[in-house]
Amino acid sequence: MTSLTDPTTVAAALRAAGCVFAEDEADLILATAGTPQELAAMVARRAAGEPLEHVLGWAGFHGLRVQVEPGVFVPRRRTEFLVDQALAQAPGASVVVDLCCGSGAVGAALAAALGDVELHAADIDPVAVRCARRNIAPYGGHAHPGDLYDALPTGLRGRVGILAANVPYVPSAEVGLLPAEARDHEPLVALDGGGDGLDVLRRVVAAAPEWLAPGGCVLVETSERQADTAVDTFTRAGLTTRLAVSEELYANVVVGVRD
Structure with missing residues (x-):
């Protein structure tokens, strides 16, 4: 046998x-x-x-x-592009926030590359926060449960050099079309971005300027078809905005900088 x-x-x-x-x-x-x-x-x-x-x-x-434990969003390879864009935009950042952190992969990767940083991660899902806490602990990171900025220490306002937010951006009506691996095994809150997929992105971007340090940046991943609307959202928030695209990774990242 x-x-x-x-x-x-x-x-x-x-x-x-x-x-x-x-x-x-x-x-x-x-x-x-x-x-x-x-x-x-x-x-x-x-x-x-x-x-x-x-x-x-x-x-x-x-x-x-x-x-990564069961019930936690699995970090995608394309999101490595967001990390690279953050490092290129703010190579000297000393305060990093990973919103919608899931496993904390983005925050851990940024801290590993930047060295000595103050790292905070936040997620509304307590299972994700527990997982992220383990992944960012080697970098002295802090993981907070809660809804976006409500989870963060107020002392971070105006001090954040990199604000990375891998927000959910699948339109609600299309969640059922996702591969079964995601649909059946990852939390809905990490996938469903509302009617047009940009509900969470809008909330992140609207409040970002008050949390960013001068010259600090906020980065959000989105889809190709949502990119123009996302860029407009960043611009309306008063951020200097650019769209970065990786055709190899099928990744679209909007970068906004506080002047």
Whole structure:
């Protein structure tokens, strides 16, 4: 009988379940599982459609291994572009805020690159905050539960050098069209951006100028079709605005700077 510990057998089981990158996923699962029983459970979870990152307990992001637990939004590779844009815009930032932080991947990546910073992360989902707290702890970061700016210490007003907000931007009517991995396993609050997908973005941008330091920047990811409206929202808030696009990553990031 072929053992499930055999990479070929694991890959075959994953491929039969519809995993496109079955061989790569098999290698990762085999390297992560501590016992044959744990391996079997992980393969079963992945075959049932659970996101690979939830099965592994971590996600690769901007050179880091970020802890991700079930029920937490999985950081996307395209969001690495937001991190890069933030670092290019404010390489000397000393205060960083990661709003709608999910796992805290963006904040952790920024702190890892910038060095000695004051880092705060916030999310309305307590499961996400618990996860983020672990990921930003190595950088002395603080994770706060609450709705956007309501979660932050008031002493941050006017001091933030980088305000990164990976807001939900899927229009409510289109959430049901998302891949099952996201639709069934990630929190709705991390996906649903309201009627046109920009409800949370508008709230973030409207209040951003009072939290940013002079020369500080706010960055938000959005979709290509929403980009023009998002740019207009930033401009109306009095921010000097630009749109950064990565065709390779299918990423669109709006950057606004407080003069």
